[in-house]
Amino acid sequence: MKRWIQRARPAGDALQSLVDGLAEELGRSVVLDDPLVRMICTSRHFGDEDRVRVRTLLQGVADDETIRYVLSQGVAQWTRPGYLNGRDDLGLQPRYCVPILERGHVLGILMVVAKEGDLAAVDTGAIDRTARAVATEMYAERLASDAVEERTGNLVTRLVGADSAVRCEARRRLLDDGLLPDGPHVVVTNAAVSGVRGPSGQVEVALRGALEPHRQTRTAHGLAAIGPDRAVLVQVFDREPADEDLELQSRGIVRSLETFLDQGTTTVVGVGGRRTELADAWISHDQARVAVRAARRLPRLGGIGDWESLGEYAVLLQLPDDALNDSLVPKPLRRLLDGGPHARLEETLRCFLENAGSVPRTAEALEVHRTSLYYRLRQIQEITGLDLDDGAHRLVLHLGLRAWDLLRDPAGRPA
Incomplete structure (x- = not known):
């Protein structure tokens, strides 16, 4: 399946x-990059x-x-x-x-090494002619590839959607067309x-x-559905x-997005649970x-969540945003958290609960004497x-x- 953003071409x-013809005419090195400044092809x-x-x-x-x-200089948004x-x-x-522009689409960037920083009019004219020819070639490929991406993206969206009948049909089409296998690890x-x-559109390009x-x-077959500000990747x-x-x-996805987008951008990635059949991709989603x-x-x-390691957070995070509020913090615990300089007691309580109420393990983890811990x-x-000593009370405090x-917000203050 051909993609419109690719690495070096044959x-x-x-x-x-x-590109080679332009380079020979100019006697200069030329490269054609995609909108993310990744090389498509280059001259000698x-x-x-x-x-x-x-x-x-x-x-x-x-x-x-x-x-x-390069991206910080706005090159991918230049119109001339x-x-x-x-x-x-x-x-x-x-x-x-x-x-490289065609009908409002930014298809790529043609770059010519210019040590002296000034090209003659005859050179810029040759570059402009080549750029128009390149735009024609790339736009034709873009149209064909967009049609494929739209179709596969729609199938991915349906595969992980809420309607079970739609999910079954999407799975059947993915399997029949050989786009994804049925398992064993989804x-x-x-x-x-x-x-x-x-x-607008910059995030979609970056996500893609x-x-x-x-x-x-080498170990996975995948398809993606790309939206304006988010994407879904299904891998088997x-x-x-x-x-x-x-x-x-x-981490590679986060690093790439941080490279492709402005510094003020926030990127987060979530990994679903491991399933054994494509029919269960919606659960992982x-x-x-x-x-x-x-x-x-x-x-x-650090911007990356994995369902398999969320533990009890996974239960709380399935509440809607309007229910995830201060009322979830029990009043007894609030007295401890709001009661002034009790950071040491909060740390002690966390360690005690995470060690299943074991005094020896808690004392060892905190590196304190048991007498101090009991105090x-x-x-x-x-x-x-x-x-x-009451298990129900410990559960209230732990949750x-x-x-x-x-x-809390990233600065550690209540949101």
Whole structure:
């Protein structure tokens, strides 16, 4: 299945021929990038190569810092050609950049190395002619690819939707068309972006680019549905993915989106539970949505939530937003949390509850003498009025602390 954002193309491709022809005419290095500054095709060197160009050719993609710099200059939103200033610290020489535009679509960026920062009119004329030809080629491919992406995206959306009949039909079509296998290991990942200040459509392009490497891997077959500010990735793995592998994949998605988008953007990723059949992808999807909420509300997760490790947070996070409020924090616990400088007692209570009420393990974890621990526990009981030997009371306190965590903003203050 062909995608409109790709890596380097075969040398015989029409785009490659256009780029090579322009480079020979100018006697300069030329590269065609996609809107995320990832190389589509490039010419040979003409003695004007810089460190960025060499690294990109060796790696197949520019490094994150270079991509961030180019995008920060707004090149992907330019409506007319212009010069991109060089950066000595990056090893980047100036480039003459032409946005490849066709009927309102930003298809790519044509870049010509321009050490002196000034091209003759005859050169810019040749670049402009080539850019128009490139736009025609890329637009035809874009239309064909968009039709495929729209169809597969709709199937993914239906597969994880609320209507069971629609889900069954989507699954049947995915299997019949050979787009996804039926198992044995199905995982749904959700990515959500907020706080974007750039032009409309920028997030969709970034989401598409961030998920592209994970659609087809050595161990998984995947399809994605891309929306204006969020995306759903359904993957079917040949073998059960390790938690560490899914975390690494999620961090890669976050890192890519942070590279492609403005610094003020917030990106979170949620990973659903592992299922064994494509028919259960909707369950993993619902769990991934809960994991996204966890990633938003719990700064310690670093923007990545995994259903399998949420524990009791998963129960609380299935409440609607209007129900997830201060009323979930029991009054006895509130007396402890609001009662002044009790940070040490809060830490002690958390450790005691997470160690199943074991005094020896709690004392060891806190590195305090048991006598000191007993003193703190008596203080907690006096302030809360609850009996820490009572399992029901401990449950109230434990869930209350989890609710308190979810009601805090990233600075640690109650939301």
